[in-house]
Amino acid sequence: MRKFLFLSSLALASTLGLAGPASAEEGGQRIATQGNGKGATACMSCHQADGAGLESAGFPRLAGLNPDYLAAQLEAFQTGTRKNPIMTPIAKALSGPERLSVAAYYAAQQAPYKPLSAGVAENARGKALARVGDWRQRDLPACLQCHGPNAAGVGSSFPALAGQHASYIQAQLNAWKQGDRRNDPGGLMKAVADKLDAADIRAVAAYLAVLPAASAVSALSASDSQ
Ligand code: HEC
Ligand code: HEC
Numbered sequence: 001m002r003k004f005l006f007l008s009s010l011a012l013a014s015t016l017g018l019a020g021p022a023s024a025e026e027g028g029q030r031i032a033t034q035g036n037g038k039g040a041t042a043c044m045s046c047h048q049a050d051g052a053g054l055e056s057a058g059f060p061r062l063a064g065l066n067p068d069y070l071a072a073q074l075e076a077f078q079t080g081t082r083k084n085p086i087m088t089p090i091a092k093a094l095s096g097p098e099r100l101s102v103a104a105y106y107a108a109q110q111a112p113y114k115p116l117s118a119g120v121a122e123n124a125r126g127k128a129l130a131r132v133g134d135w136r137q138r139d140l141p142a143c144l145q146c147h148g149p150n151a152a153g154v155g156s157s158f159p160a161l162a163g164q165h166a167s168y169i170q171a172q173l174n175a176w177k178q179g180d181r182r183n184d185p186g187g188l189m190k191a192v193a194d195k196l197d198a199a200d201i202r203a204v205a206a207y208l209a210v211l212p213a214a215s216a217v218s219a220l221s222a223s224d225s226q
Contacts, residue, residue, distance in 0.1 A: 028105030031098055039093030043102065046086075051109040055165040055209075064111035064213055068156035070103035073183075081183035083175075111163055111213030126207030129200060140195045143204065146188065152214040157185065163213030169205035 051063030
């Protein structure tokens with residue numbers, strides 16, 4: 001898949017009359033910082049140039065997420081299997097090669113390190129949902145079963161949740177419950193979200209948000225990963 005992305009980037013570079021893959025990367029950076037001049041506004045005005053996003057506004061972190069996952073989400077906004085009044089028109093204004101190059105740009109950014117906040121240790125409900133699930137009462141698998149150890153993500157299908165903003169995680173779980181997001185393969189996330197109530201969603205989002213993002217996982221102490 002990385003090879004495919006690389007080849008696509010080369011194709012983009014030649015379409016734009018630019019030389020080599022470094023220029024395709026610059027293409028992604030240009031969209032992120034200046035927009036594409038055709039209706040896709042600069043991504044950094046919301047997601048920041050380093051892809052950190054913004055908790056208070058519900059703008060997700062894009063830094064360090066899988067490039068194919070990011071490109072697939074842009075396509076989902078474009079085709080309407082994922083609905084959002086802000087992102088839908090922006091995604092529709094991007095061409096296929098632009099989606100790939102801007103996804104590659106943000107995937108290559110280092111996820112910012114967020115220190116573990118006090119209070120996470122007491123979040124027993126969030127921790128149990130994330131790490132154990134609730135098979136006995138409601139056939140609910142643990143989030144980490146699909147999203148990987150420490151919620152660092154698995155390949156292009158299961159996005160990293162560690163260090164993602166709590167406000168955004170909550171919004172997505174609610175979007176699945178309400179049917180605004182229908183792009184999950186096999187309805188896997190809809191099935192999970194439907195089994196969570198509002199207090200579960202708050203607790204599990206708060207727990208996942210303070211786990212260090214993949215690039216900072218080595219800083220995770222043994223006790224945190226239990
Ligand atoms: C005006 C603010 C704004 C701008 C500008 C913006 N975004 Fe977004 N973006 C959002 C919001 C809000 C969401 C969350 C949407 C939702 O809840 O589904 C989002 C979600 C996303 C996602 C989904 C992330 C995930 O983890 O699934 C991707 C990918 C994305 N944006 C890429 C971009 C790109 C690329 C650009 C620039 C071309 C861009 N965005 C510009 C506000 C913005
Ligand atoms: C059976 C597998 C599975 C389980 C269990 C699971 N997820 Fe997911 N999750 C997925 C898949 C697949 C996606 C990607 C959907 C897509 O392609 O849009 C996803 C995406 C997400 C996203 C969107 C992330 C983003 O960047 O937009 C959030 C938030 C999320 N899951 C939260 C959770 C939480 C919280 C739990 C536990 C309560 C959980 N998931 C359990 C499979 C799973």
